[in-house]
Amino acid sequence: MAMTELAAMNAPEVNTRPAKPHLPDAQVVKEVTHWTDRLFSFRVTRPQSLRFRSGEFVMIGLMDDKGKPLLRAYSIASPSWDEELEFYSIKVPDGPLTSRLQHIKVGDEIILRPKPVGTLVVDALMPGKRIWFLATGTGLAPFASLMRDPEVYEKFDQVIMMHTCREVAELEYGRQLVEGLQNDPLIGEMVAGKLLYYPTTTREASPHMGRVTDNLASGKVFADLGLRQMNPVDDRAMVCGSLAFNVDVKAILEGFGLREGANSDPKEFVVEKAFVGDGI
Numbered sequence: 001m002a003m004t005e006l007a008a009m010n011a012p013e014v015n016t017r018p019a020k021p022h023l024p025d026a027q028v029v030k031e032v033t034h035w036t037d038r039l040f041s042f043r044v045t046r047p048q049s050l051r052f053r054s055g056e057f058v059m060i061g062l063m064d065d066k067g068k069p070l071l072r073a074y075s076i077a078s079p080s081w082d083e084e085l086e087f088y089s090i091k092v093p094d095g096p097l098t099s100r101l102q103h104i105k106v107g108d109e110i111i112l113r114p115k116p117v118g119t120l121v122v123d124a125l126m127p128g129k130r131i132w133f134l135a136t137g138t139g140l141a142p143f144a145s146l147m148r149d150p151e152v153y154e155k156f157d158q159v160i161m162m163h164t165c166r167e168v169a170e171l172e173y174g175r176q177l178v179e180g181l182q183n184d185p186l187i188g189e190m191v192a193g194k195l196l197y198y199p200t201t202t203r204e205a206s207p208h209m210g211r212v213t214d215n216l217a218s219g220k221v222f223a224d225l226g227l228r229q230m231n232p233v234d235d236r237a238m239v240c241g242s243l244a245f246n247v248d249v250k251a252i253l254e255g256f257g258l259r260e261g262a263n264s265d266p267k268e269f270v271v272e273k274a275f276v277g278d279g280i
């Protein structure tokens with residue numbers, strides 16, 4: 001091949017397309033997975049400066065039709081050591097953000113404000129032996145982060161993930177995550193025997209059924225997993241679901257003698273809303 005031809009092949013490609021304006025605080029979508037017609041997860045690049053504690057949330061979004069940022073709170077579903085950020089999302093058919101966010105593709109940009117906050121962090125709990133993650137629906141997201149964080153297994157002897165959805169398909173993201181963790185070459189050994197997974201459904205038959213609240217109050221989950229009933233000395237809990245779920249779980253945990261804490265005042269359990277509002 002002639003030198004001139006080679007040089008032409010190696011020359012940088014000139015982009016003649018008009019440059020697309022970058023979004024403020026833009027991150028690039030690296031992967032999108034649709035789990036059901038109302039649930040999807042996606043991964044984006046991580047801002048170099050972003051430090052967060054597993055379990056925290058950030059504001060993410062897209063530009064609206066008027067060119068203004070349309071942002072919503074999202075739990076970071078990936079652990080703090082991950083190079084990328086993962087999110088697990090609902091698709092609300094007429095939701096201002098998710099009616100559009102559900103159509104993102106690899107290479108698209110989203111807005112991500114790099115200011116993580118939240119109460120579902122290990123620091124907001126007093127030391128204990130067992131930690132319970134109690135979630136419904138997309139309330140699993142902060143626990144998808146925490147379940148992948150070695151710090152959780154260093155601080156607790158047992159980690160119990162109770163996740164309840166209406167239907168079996170809605171459990172799949174969590175099920176695959178837990179299965180992957182148990183077989184992971186890096187963290188698998190740490191997780192083995194420590195992470196107990198208790199998925200249930202309420203409106204479709206599955207091996208374990210019933211609401212988180214009912215399975216705690218009746219003692220069924222303790223019997224099924226061979227654990228002692230929760231007590232304030234050994235047990236710590238984190239709760240993330242709808243407002244009604246959070247209120248009902250809180251009453252049950254208090255019945256076991258656990259008290260609600262916060263970042264500034266660590267106690268036996270912490271609560272965070274998975275979303276604001278009553279229904280779609």
Ligand SMILES: Cc1cc2nc3c(=O)[nH]c(=O)nc-3n(C[C@H](O)[C@H](O)[C@H](O)COP(=O)(O)OP(=O)(O)OC[C@H]3O[C@@H](n4cnc5c(N)ncnc54)[C@H](O)[C@@H]3O)c2cc1C
Pocket residue numbers: 057072073074075076088089090092094095096097098099137138139141142272273274275276277278279280
């Ligand atoms: C602290 C915090 C963390 C959050 N983390 C997540 C997350 O990790 N993943 C996620 O999908 N959403 C999360 N949300 C909800 C999220 O902020 C948005 O409400 C959601 O993305 C829908 O946005 P929207 O603009 O389409 O509709 P919105 O106008 O925000 O919501 C419309 C209606 O849809 C219902 N709804 C909203 N979100 C959910 C949901 N997640 N599950 C079931 N029903 C819902 C509510 O009834 C709400 O009134 C979180 C909310 C809070 C407060």
Ligand SMILES: NC(=O)c1ccc[n+]([C@@H]2O[C@H](COP(=O)([O-])OP(=O)(O)OC[C@H]3O[C@@H](n4cnc5c(N)ncnc54)[C@H](OP(=O)(O)O)[C@@H]3O)[C@@H](O)[C@H]2O)c1
Pocket residue numbers: 038136137138164165166167201202203211212213214242244245246248249278279280
């Ligand atoms: N999931 C779907 O297939 C679906 C489809 C279309 C529209 N929607 C709408 O989307 C909205 C959110 O639905 P979602 O399924 O994500 O959330 P959800 O209604 O909060 O239900 C999620 C899970 O939490 C349980 N739950 C609800 N309230 C509880 C409480 N107070 N204590 C303990 N457990 C509780 C539910 O059990 P129960 O089943 O016993 O209530 C269900 O297993 C709803 O308004 C719904 O009408 C849902």
